[in-house]
Amino acid sequence: MAVAPAYSEYTDEQKDIIAMVRQFADEQILPNAEHFDHEDEFPQDIVDQMKELGLFGVTIPEEYGGMGLDLTTYVMIVEELSRGWISISGIVNTHFIGSYLLMKYGTGAQKQKFLPQMATGECRAAFSLSEPEMGSDVQALKATATKLDDGSYELNGQKMWVTNGLRSQIVFVLVRTDPKADPPYKGMSCFIAEKQPGVSENTGQYAGFVVPPPLKKMGYKGVESTELVFDGYKCPAENILGGEEAGLNRGFQQMMDALEVGRANVAARGVGIAQRALELALRYSQERKAFGKPIAQHQAIQFKLADMATQIEAARLLTHKAARMKDAGESSELEAGMAKLFASEAGRFCVEESFRIHGGYGYSKEYEIERLYRDAPLLLIGEGTSEIQKMVIGRKLLARNKI
Ligand SMILES: Cc1cc2nc3c(=O)[nH]c(=O)nc-3n(C[C@H](O)[C@H](O)[C@H](O)COP(=O)(O)OP(=O)(O)OC[C@H]3O[C@@H](n4cnc5c(N)ncnc54)[C@H](O)[C@@H]3O)c2cc1C
Numbered sequence: 059m060a061v062a063p064a065y066s067e068y069t070d071e072q073k074d075i076i077a078m079v080r081q082f083a084d085e086q087i088l089p090n091a092e093h094f095d096h097e098d099e100f101p102q103d104i105v106d107q108m109k110e111l112g113l114f115g116v117t118i119p120e121e122y123g124g125m126g127l128d129l130t131t132y133v134m135i136v137e138e139l140s141r142g143w144i145s146i147s148g149i150v151n152t153h154f155i156g157s158y159l160l161m162k163y164g165t166g167a168q169k170q171k172f173l174p175q176m177a178t179g180e181c182r183a184a185f186s187l188s189e190p191e192m193g194s195d196v197q198a199l200k201a202t203a204t205k206l207d208d209g210s211y212e213l214n215g216q217k218m219w220v221t222n223g224l225r226s227q228i229v230f231v232l233v234r235t236d237p238k239a240d241p242p243y244k245g246m247s248c249f250i251a252e253k254q255p256g257v258s259e260n261t262g263q264y265a266g267f268v269v270p271p272p273l274k275k276m277g278y279k280g281v282e283s284t285e286l287v288f289d290g291y292k293c294p295a296e297n298i299l300g301g302e303e304a305g306l307n308r309g310f311q312q313m314m315d316a317l318e319v320g321r322a323n324v325a326a327r328g329v330g331i332a333q334r335a336l337e338l339a340l341r342y343s344q345e346r347k348a349f350g351k352p353i354a355q356h357q358a359i360q361f362k363l364a365d366m367a368t369q370i371e372a373a374r375l376l377t378h379k380a381a382r383m384k385d386a387g388e389s390s391e392l393e394a395g396m397a398k399l400f401a402s403e404a405g406r407f408c409v410e411e412s413f414r415i416h417g418g419y420g421y422s423k424e425y426e427i428e429r430l431y432r433d434a435p436l437l438l439i440g441e442g443t444s445e446i447q448k449m450v451i452g453r454k455l456l457a458r459n460k461i
Contacts, residue, residue, distance in 0.1 A: 067378060072131050079138040082111065087142030088426075095143070095429050098279040100225065105149060108179065113139075113150060115177030118157050122173035129319060130381040133326035137374070140330025144433050145280040147327050149182075152221050154323060155316045156183030156230050159248065163300040163312050168250065172228060182255065184226035185320075186217045186286060187313060193219075194446050196310070197242045201233040201288060203249060209295055211235075213249065213266070213288040221440075223284030224269050227255040230299065230316075231286070232309050239307065248299040248309035251291070266291030277432030318391055319384060320441045321398035325377040328401030328437050329370060331430055332408035336366045338427050339412040346417070359415060366408045373401035392454040399447035402437035409434040 068076065086104055094101045108114065116132050118124025132154065139147040157176050160169055175181035192198045201215025213233060220229065229251045239245025253264045260267040266289045272282040298305040299312055340363065343354035353359050376397040383390035409430045413420040420427045438444055 067374075068134070072134055075127075075131060076134050076138060078111070079113075079135050080141075082107070083138050083142030087139070087146055091143040091145075092426070092429065094145070094280040095277075096279075096423075100282070101146065101149075101280050104146060105179070108146075108150070112177075114153055114179030114182070115157075117154060117161075118173055118177040119161070122169065123177035124157075124173070128381075128385045129322060130378060130385050133322055133377055133381045136323055136326035137330040137333070137377075140327040141334045142330075143280075143429075144327050144331055144436070145278055147323075147330070148221055148278060148281040151320070151323055151327075152185040152226070153179075153183045155185045155320050156228065158319050159230055159299060159312060159316050160250075162315070163248075163305065163308075165296075165301045165304075167296065168299070168301075172250070175227075181227040182222060182225060184220050184222040184229040185316070186220045186223075186229050186231040188218045188220075190216055190218045190285070194443060196232070196313070199232060199234065199246070201231070202237065203233045203235050203247060203293065205235075205295075206292070211249070211293050211295060211298075213251065213291045213293055215288055217286040217288075219273070220284050220286050221281060223286055224258070224272065224282045225255050226253075228252050229286065230313075231288075232313050233288075235309075236307055243310035245307055246309040247306050248312050249293050250297045250299060251288075251293055252297070260291075264291070277429070277434075278436045317441055318389075318394045321394040321447075322377060322380045322384065322390070324437055324441045325373065325380065325394070325397035325401035328398075328403075328405035329374045329377055331405045331434055331437070332366065332370045332373065332401070335405075335408040335412035335427065335430055335434075336363070336370060338425075338430075339363060339366065339408075339415045342412075342419075343415050353415070362411045362415060366411050369400075369404040369407060373397070373404040376400050392451060392458070395442075395447045395450040395454065398441060399444055399451065403444060405437050406434045 086107055112125055115124030116127050116135060120126040136147050160172055187196055189199055203211040203213045206212055231249050231251050232246055234245055235247040236245030253260045253267045258269045268287040270285045272284050295302040343359050344352050346353050380390045380393040380397040383393055413427050413431050416425055416427050419425050
């Protein structure tokens with residue numbers, strides 16, 4: 059009988075990459091996260107090192123200067139970065155979604171123009187669906203793009219909660235191009251809106267693109283989340299994702315496809331934060347004594363550790379499965395929804411259990427778990443709330459099992 063190879067979730071190449079990113083997280087992210095979180099300061103030094111490591115071009119093909127790796131390897135990297143600090147993965151996340159959109163739907167000229175600069179991190183991307191009055195119900199969006207006599211489009215309207223809204227150089231933004239379309243999604247387009255990175259009031263060719271001051275948040279500090287105001291901003295027709303002919307009024311489908319990979323990505327962030335919460339709990343519970351022994355020797359604490367570790371393992375496997383399906387060219391809408399739902403809830407659960415294990419010290423800013431406690435809830439919201447994931451999963455289940 060042939061001897062089966064030892065089981066491993068990872069290829070040798072993935073093991074090497076994970077080891078490299080874990081070392082980066084241990085040496086550069088974890089020791090500095092408290093400072094940047096406390097000051098709500100953009101971690102420029104860390105980002106510069108990420109550029110050198112090529113982490114902005116993980117999935118971008120080698121011909122454009124990226125690493126050309128698959129989504130599965132990417133989610134493994136995101137897990138490691140998020141174990142360090144989820145704000146770091148947030149800086150890469152919308153950039154990754156933007157590069158996915160370009161690789162899949164961009165024209166040759168759009169790819170040539172943006173992907174090489176994106177692979178190095180010189181040009182960073184943001185992704186903008188949400189508006190002040192709309193998040194889950196994307197078809198209710200109000201921002202518009204109207205064609206002008208010179209063939210360009212004028213964008214008007216307000217966007218909300220744009221991660222990397224200020225420092226990005228390009229924003230993939232969904233707007234209405236046919237307000238009369240019924241259903242509304244058939245009249246939406248994705249524009250690659252260019253601007254000056256780091257500038258609030260854009261001028262010259264980017265006039266009419268305003269980035270108000272960053273929103274103040276309970277956690278997820280360091281990376282900015284902003285509104286965007288488009289007020290007569292002119293965008294050339296060639297900046298419609300996929301070009302005017304192929305891309306006009308195709309934006310909703312493009313963005314929903316991007317959300318599918320975005321969900322696998324958020325799931326990986328849930329696994330990463332949960333993993334860090336478990337590590338902190340394992341250490342603290344063996345150091346802290348109560349009733350004459352380390353609290354880890356009390357069965358109630360061991361049960362918490364067991365529940366955490368089991369949820370993390372399951373969340374990781376779901377995340378890898380969703381990514382592998384996408385890499386194989388299959389629709390992973392159901393699996394990505396399940397992974398996002400389960401892993402983000404596992405993140406919240408593990409952080410809370412670890413917080414409880416830390417007792418009063420968990421409430422102190424001296425302990426890392428306090429930051430995780432403020433960061434974890436974001437994952438329940440971004441890329442679709444848990445309620446929305448259940449709607450996606452339910453709909454997909456019924457579609458696959460029609461009688
Ligand atoms: C820090 C941060 C960063 C973000 N970054 C980005 C970004 O980069 N780009 C971007 O476009 N957006 C971003 N978002 C926005 C995020 O995607 C939205 O907040 C999210 O989609 C939820 O939308 P909402 O906040 O408008 O909530 P709503 O849609 O108003 O929902 C409110 C509540 O109602 C529930 N609900 C809504 N509809 C239903 C339904 N049919 N059935 C049952 N329950 C329902 C929701 O689950 C939720 O509990 C970010 C948000 C945050 C907080």
